Amino acid sequence: MTLTTEELAKYLDHTNLKPDATEEDIINTCKEAVKYNTASVCVNSHWIPLVTEQLKGSTVNPITVVGFPLGETNTATKVFEAKTSIDEGAEEVDMVLNIGELIGNNIDFVTKDIKEVAEAVHEKGKLLKVILETSYLNDDQIVAGCEASEKAGADYVKTSTGFSSAGAQLDDVALMRKTVGDRLGVKASGGIHSREEALAMIDAGASRLGVSATVKILSD
Template sequence: MNIAHYIDFTLLKPSLTEREIIEFCKTAKTSMFNAVCINSAFVPLVKQLLEGSTTKTCCTIGFPLGTTATASKVYEAIQAVKDGADEIEMVINLGFLKSQNHVSVLKDIVDVKLAIANTPLKVIIEISELNKNEVIKACEICMDAQVDYIKTSSGFSKSGATFTDVKIIKKTVRDMIKICASGGIDDYDTALKYIDAGADRISTSTTIENIDKSRQIRNTKIYTKYIETLQNTKTTEKV
């Protein structure tokens, strides 16, 4: 499987430099990753660096806490699209959700969705902060808001995705919304398992190769052992 088309290459650490962005974008273009995900200040630079490639520019808003005012999220999203963002990621307001203020959660998402029109919207639900019922409710709200993706984690909370979480989301949204698994996914085998569990995208800050190196290592060991066995057999026959 060509894993590159599933990868959202994330560059979200606060100390990120322009030099690092240039190198990351070069890697993303060479590897043909699906998208580069960055904070709004860097959208113009990333859009310029990715010009001529199939790799999209994805921008986070209300990041990483999701507790900024809806009007601020709307303004940031509109500006990001103007600057060239191909996709928008917003963080859900966890306080509203845990307060069971579901109307405010829905309005927060819908206002951003309407503001960016046809630009795809991903909603980060920060799954490590939610129990199963809250995960399901967050998914139901996202379906009502007609978002394009549910993303499991921002990378700034207690932990990232789990296979169980992705399966719960998939069972809830079925094929109505796509899923982006995020957090602690940094090798081919793990990424493949998340895709098998229902993820449509993998968000990671690690360069995941298209080839399965762990399987290559196992195959190499088997091959080496086979050669050793042949050599030992030949030595025995000579004796």
Template sequence: MSDYTYHDVSKMIDHSLLNPTLAVKDLEQGIQLAIAYDVASVCIMPYHLKRCAEVLKGTDVKASTTIGFPHGGHTTEIKRAEAVRAIADGCQELDMVVNVSKVLSGDWDYVRNDIAAVIEVAHAAGQKVKVIFENAYLNDDQKISLCKICTELNADWVKTSTGYAPGGATHEDLKLMREHAGDHVQVKAAGGVRDLDALLAVRALGVTRCGASRTAEMLGEARKRLGLSAIEATANDASGY
């Protein structure tokens, strides 16, 4: 008897459609795949967000996009404007990148204000924010400081990485983030979780979301193990993460 249901794992997945080489037809197929597998959200390039939100309307899959992606170096004003536009386009979850340069410089007031700007916009609209640390570039003290800031600002998730840095989600980082983020802050893994066993492993560490491009493979395997029928859906899975 499995200790998880299909929706326990499908609703962990943010299906990633962020690779810049994806054509519009790939994005459209990816949205349909996400609906077929009933994932948590589709995280899509901002220019296609409005269309994505329209297609997802009436489903149980949320529309999400990125802010300050992938390097976090946008000015705070631009990140705020991106958040305002994303919400106007139907975004329900915003994945924002911290200003990595400012984190490495120890300018914590700037970092706090930068994160707060996006959270304020999103929460005022009743939407949620995942704060991307890009852990591959940070030491543990910096990761812990970010966890504390995100806890104080009531971020909805802390997230390991964009999926485009030299490293992604490690178990060590996930344990660290779960330990130092408040109980009201969830943890998202991104980068390197590529099969069902890896997904189940991070779930056991307290992870509630995972960025994934290999959604069909992971959830197809889950359905197989749970004795559920296969889902006939095709999409380009060269989507990032």
């Protein structure tokens, strides 16, 4: 696939989820996103009010993560976190599903967990992405996670938090795209460090990329 830098930028969620990120770091992340006109800035929920203010007047969206990075917080907590972040300016929410329950094949619980967050997010007119954390999953579990996310009403499925043993893999992205077809978006996240890697993920089926190496990717 051939994309201009401007076109590629709109695939990117410029991400800063570092636990030691300071206010200055987050402001710099926002400045980089505005400079390159990325799709969004993705941050932990604490920073959403600051990011919303920094991005005002731009086409870059503030987005946040929920149940991050383990997915093991209870559903009510995920719902509260999502609603609060949206009230503070988030346009999209990336939630981590309950990984252990997915591996344990408790699909009813996984679906219900996602559904309650999806309903809260959609009630406010925003988008929900569901993080599977594919590094822990086999192919059957990836398919099951995608199917549960679709049944629950999610808008995207996403590979990874970037905090596990591995990030996005081309085969996983392709499998996710095959499973959801054109009905959901697919976000590849974690370990994407170059323009070549970014384009390969898009070729495999990704419609959004979560990256912290945005400046390098768009400068390559």
